[in-house]
Amino acid sequence: MWVKLVLLLLFCLMIVGAIHFAEPRESEERSPSVEVISLRLLTWNIGYAELEDDTRAHDKDLPAVAELILRVDPDAVALQELTGNAQLNMLLGLLKGRYRGAVAQQGKGDRFEAVLVKDAGAKFIPVPVGARYALGASFQSRGDTHEVLLLSAHTDAFNAAQRRMYTESLIDWAQARTQSSEVFIAGDFNFELKAANETNLYTDNVKHDSESYSHILRYFRDLGRSAGDTAINDRRIDYIFGPARLKQIGRVEVLRDAAVGRMDHWPLLVEVGL
Amino acid sequence: MDMLALLKLELEKLFRAKSFYLSFVVLSAFVALMLWGFYTYAARKTGGQAVEQFKYTYESKQYFNGLTFALYSVLFSFTLLLPIFVSMSAGSQIASEARSGTLRMICTRPISRASLILSKFLVSAFHAGLLLTFFIVLNLVVGLIFVGWGNLELYPGPLNLVDAPGKIMRDEALMRFAYAVLSGTWALLVIVSLALLCSVVFDSPAQAVVMTIAVYLALYIVGRVEFFEQLRPYFFTTDMDFWRDVFKPNIPWQSLWHYACVCGAYTIGLLLTTLIIFERKDIVT
Numbered sequence: 001m002w003v004k005l006v007l008l009l010l011f012c013l014m015i016v017g018a019i020h021f022a023e024p025r026e027s028e029e030r031s032p033s034v035e036v037i038s039l040r041l042l043t044w045n046i047g048y049a050e051l052e053d054d055t056r057a058h059d060k061d062l063p064a065v066a067e068l069i070l071r072v073d074p075d076a077v078a079l080q081e082l083t084g085n086a087q088l089n090m091l092l093g094l095l096k097g098r099y100r101g102a103v104a105q106q107g108k109g110d111r112f113e114a115v116l117v118k119d120a121g122a123k124f125i126p127v128p129v130g131a132r133y134a135l136g137a138s139f140q141s142r143g144d145t146h147e148v149l150l151l152s153a154h155t156d157a158f159n160a161a162q163r164r165m166y167t168e169s170l171i172d173w174a175q176a177r178t179q180s181s182e183v184f185i186a187g188d189f190n191f192e193l194k195a196a197n198e199t200n201l202y203t204d205n206v207k208h209d210s211e212s213y214s215h216i217l218r219y220f221r222d223l224g225r226s227a228g229d230t231a232i233n234d235r236r237i238d239y240i241f242g243p244a245r246l247k248q249i250g251r252v253e254v255l256r257d258a259a260v261g262r263m264d265h266w267p268l269l270v271e272v273g274l
Numbered sequence: 275m276d277m278l279a280l281l282k283l284e285l286e287k288l289f290r291a292k293s294f295y296l297s298f299v300v301l302s303a304f305v306a307l308m309l310w311g312f313y314t315y316a317a318r319k320t321g322g323q324a325v326e327q328f329k330y331t332y333e334s335k336q337y338f339n340g341l342t343f344a345l346y347s348v349l350f351s352f353t354l355l356l357p358i359f360v361s362m363s364a365g366s367q368i369a370s371e372a373r374s375g376t377l378r379m380i381c382t383r384p385i386s387r388a389s390l391i392l393s394k395f396l397v398s399a400f401h402a403g404l405l406l407t408f409f410i411v412l413n414l415v416v417g418l419i420f421v422g423w424g425n426l427e428l429y430p431g432p433l434n435l436v437d438a439p440g441k442i443m444r445d446e447a448l449m450r451f452a453y454a455v456l457s458g459t460w461a462l463l464v465i466v467s468l469a470l471l472c473s474v475v476f477d478s479p480a481q482a483v484v485m486t487i488a489v490y491l492a493l494y495i496v497g498r499v500e501f502f503e504q505l506r507p508y509f510f511t512t513d514m515d516f517w518r519d520v521f522k523p524n525i526p527w528q529s530l531w532h533y534a535c536v537c538g539a540y541t542i543g544l545l546l547t548t549l550i551i552f553e554r555k556d557i558v559t
Contacts, residue, residue, distance in 0.1 A: 003386075003388035003389075003392065003549065004388070004546065004549060004550070007542055007545060007546045007549065008546060010538075010542045011539060011542040011543050011546060014535045014536070014538035014539035014542060015535070015539050017531065017532075017534075017535035017538070018532055018533075018535035018536045018539060020535075021528050021529070021531040021532035021535060022532050023528065023529060023532065192431075193430045193431045193437070194434065202346075202432050202433075203432075204327075206431040206432050207327075207328050207331070207332050207431065207432060208328070209431055210331060210332075210429045210430055210431030210432055211328045211329075211330055211331045211332070211429075213430055213431070214330060214331050214429050214430065214439045215330050217438055217439055218330070218439075222438070225437065225438075233500070234503070
């Protein structure tokens, strides 16, 4: 009988231990708020999921996109999967003239990256990355304290090797500008870094994405890591990378109630003190 | 008969079993296979004709060293290879005695059934620990001799260990392998308990071993299917994965203790169930 009692006691002890060492719930570990916010950035791929006929952004969703931007009030927004200039102009109209914006040059694909900036003096810069184009916007942070460069990027959804080449070109371009500006890179990188989703642990696809992500982290910091998944099917594929040395990181949040229609991504919001 | 004498007897039985030596032979063969694969891959990817596809990470020369080799070998084999041998050892403990007709005779001796189950469990746990220790030491020695030593570099993605690039210095990495012996053995004890339970329930050792492996594999596979994502946290195979956390640059101690306790609860809960069933079992063979 005593053996059973000892085992029962040990069993209870293990249960108590498991409860005691359980991770705190998400709500208990909120990031501290920034006292002085220099910059609030948002990235959002507003396109649709793969199964739709047209996976680019839909005009009917733009009022909801504009409503979110006006509510969150970011200094700059990186958007992906717009159909072109007409859609950008429609969005700028819905934003009541509070933002200026541009779309990237057309590369190989049928969709465009865009950047919206509040600063009226912002300059938009095309960024050639292989056969595609990303888009940069150079502007002043709040209080005109820092020159900021925000890049909106979108890597290939289906080919990890293409993603790596795109990332390398983009980082080379961005890294050369870190002396003159505070560089932020935002967008949909499509990195599949959860090896558990692969049939084995060492595929070339996982290695390509791992190398791409590791390469970015050699020079930049992943600001949205703590916010979790940014797209359906538990995927964290939208990122905002920033300078390694930031004074403070404040609110970092994936706005999961923002998607409308058949969007498969949620916007990622990051606040930083420069 | 006291517990120590019982343990000694059970150990003697373990050392006399051919399957005990077979498990070490197969693990050694696996290390040889891994060495061949790793060595040729490293030579092909970093030699004169290398394409250097993954030049920042997996194909830089400092990445290929004995510690990386040992890490890959241990992580690849832990999920499927070690549980098979542990199930074979623990699953045959009671069932093989029942099959050969010796269980009834043992139970007529002045020993409690609880002592018998405990001694069988401890011997199986010892086998699991010995297997893992042997495997890790063999990998490190082979890695040192044939690949050479360096620091342990970790990248997000493959192996699913870290979410940012990290590095563990050589001496610290060796310490982490020692931790892995403890955490890995603790995780394997869940399989030991399950196999012992099957060994009591089924009178055929083959049935007990197959049932243990079937349950383990079924949960492992189902846990990987996206449809059952909501069920995943309730599978012991998910909790057993905690042992790998000792290889993270900063060990998440809180999470590690949490999952160690969960695995402990599974192990002791199954052992208690085994004991209750065995004490009420009518032994007719």
